[in-house]
Amino acid sequence: MITQWEDSVSVLNKFESVQLNLFKEMEENAETKNNDRRKGSQATLRTNQSSNRKANSSTFSDNMSLPIHRWFRYSAGFSAIWVNQLIEQEKANGRCRILDPFAGSGTVLLEGERCNVETIGIEAHPFVSRIARAKLYWRESPSRFRDYALSVLEKAQKTEGSIEGYPELIKRCYPAESLARLDSLRRAWEEDNDGSSISELTWLALTSILRSCSPAGTAQWQYVLPNKRKAKVVDPYDAFQEKVQLMSRDMAERQNSIGGPEGRLYQEDARQCLSVSNGWADLVITSPPYVNNYDYADATRLEMSFWGEVQSWSDLHYAVRQYLVRSCTQHVAKLKLNEKVHEIVCDPLLEPIHSELAATCKSLEAERENHGGRKPYHAMVAAYFYDMARVFIALRRVTAKGSLVCFVIGDSAPYGIYVPVDRWLGELAKSSGFVSYRFEKTRDRNVKWKNRKHRVPLHEGRLWIKG
Numbered sequence: 001m002i003t004q005w006e007d008s009v010s011v012l013n014k015f016e017s018v019q020l021n022l023f024k025e026m027e028e029n030a031e032t033k034n035n036d037r038r039k040g041s042q043a044t045l046r047t048n049q050s051s052n053r054k055a056n057s058s059t060f061s062d063n064m065s066l067p068i069h070r071w072f073r074y075s076a077g078f079s080a081i082w083v084n085q086l087i088e089q090e091k092a093n094g095r096c097r098i099l100d101p102f103a104g105s106g107t108v109l110l111e112g113e114r115c116n117v118e119t120i121g122i123e124a125h126p127f128v129s130r131i132a133r134a135k136l137y138w139r140e141s142p143s144r145f146r147d148y149a150l151s152v153l154e155k156a157q158k159t160e161g162s163i164e165g166y167p168e169l170i171k172r173c174y175p176a177e178s179l180a181r182l183d184s185l186r187r188a189w190e191e192d193n194d195g196s197s198i199s200e201l202t203w204l205a206l207t208s209i210l211r212s213c214s215p216a217g218t219a220q221w222q223y224v225l226p227n228k229r230k231a232k233v234v235d236p237y238d239a240f241q242e243k244v245q246l247m248s249r250d251m252a253e254r255q256n257s258i259g260g261p262e263g264r265l266y267q268e269d270a271r272q273c274l275s276v277s278n279g280w281a282d283l284v285i286t287s288p289p290y291v292n293n294y295d296y297a298d299a300t301r302l303e304m305s306f307w308g309e310v311q312s313w314s315d316l317h318y319a320v321r322q323y324l325v326r327s328c329t330q331h332v333a334k335l336k337l338n339e340k341v342h343e344i345v346c347d348p349l350l351e352p353i354h355s356e357l358a359a360t361c362k363s364l365e366a367e368r369e370n371h372g373g374r375k376p377y378h379a380m381v382a383a384y385f386y387d388m389a390r391v392f393i394a395l396r397r398v399t400a401k402g403s404l405v406c407f408v409i410g411d412s413a414p415y416g417i418y419v420p421v422d423r424w425l426g427e428l429a430k431s432s433g434f435v436s437y438r439f440e441k442t443r444d445r446n447v448k449w450k451n452r453k454h455r456v457p458l459h460e461g462r463l464w465i466k467g
């Protein structure tokens, strides 16, 4: 007999459904020196969001052809089409309250709205959460937004921008003329800013063109590379105008279709889910940070530096990183390493995986001595699972009996030492009161390239947890 549980998974298998993040895709590349070979290998899905085509991509890049999703390229995001299919499928099973505790740029929120279900998103990164919130303002009048934003442009064109006062990174990323234009846009926006939704949409239009106006390269995982140059650079005024036109067209198009309840976004911590009431969610769709040393704070460094929210790399910790699940070594740099790691590993929350975790951390601690960087991966891994244990406790509180949880997740092997992420997360979910878990592999990783740092086979997929 097929249970509903098995059925959910198999129906999704009908879609070619690997929906993993660009940065996760890129983790494999980071381990190779053959990055260029991958260029162009990700097919661009030219599809209208309203079509019934099956999801056939694994990255956020597909979202760049979808209204509203495309307003900001968030490399860490996953596929809107897959999210839409999962919500529709689970709606048929009576699940109409969706939670994304790691909402990122708002993919699940926007698709929840489109599918006419109630949706809550939680995102702790202040800058990313502001981007997601601005996208949720698509209900505003497109013509009012366009008029407002174009008047900002007109004002900017009449004033002279200045390159003074910008952080060093920004000065290195822009020629003086481009920066002066961006500055005049910024000043014009600041003068008119009244905190309204339309002003926030205008803020997003300016924020989202910053990369395309800079000749500086963008590395994997969205880190900015001031020393690398790219060929195609656009003029700030042209890019801004084009973005405003695109956004207003998307708003109008989206407003033509039937809308569901507004998605609710909270800038808070998934380890607590404070704004979500007990038993509220019956479906969780999310992709948490992987334990792969990706620094979400660094990913928005260019944009935050432009807006004056950080002056230097070290500001990122206080502005962003301190709020996030600890998934990179910068996060744990301040831990008193060995003492503290031992304390974390022995915490009762980690009891279900204690012996394996302790052994892995011990190996990582020994292995770091063989590497120049002496990265504290042992601390990162311990802190990550501790934080994720707290996430599961919070999720158990806010999910209903019989709920379904889907984590898009990948495993990892820092210094070549394997960390069985899906199994450990599954065990932590069970010890928080979830009934069972099952991992559905969607992709092998670290198998393609010759110059890999290590040859430990890795995979990605979905961790399905039954509530």
Ligand SMILES: C[S@@+](CC[C@H](N)C(=O)[O-])C[C@H]1O[C@@H](n2cnc3c(N)ncnc32)[C@H](O)[C@@H]1O
Binding pocket: 021, 074, 076, 077, 078, 079, 101, 102, 103, 104, 105, 106, 107, 108, 122, 123, 124, 125, 128, 268, 269, 270, 271, 286, 287, 288, 289, 296, 323, 324, 325
């Ligand atoms: C893989 S991304 C999710 C991307 C999202 N699915 C999308 O399509 O845009 C993980 C997100 O979790 C956020 N995050 C990390 N720690 C968090 C925490 N403690 N609470 C809430 N969000 C957190 C990060 O800032 C990041 O945006």
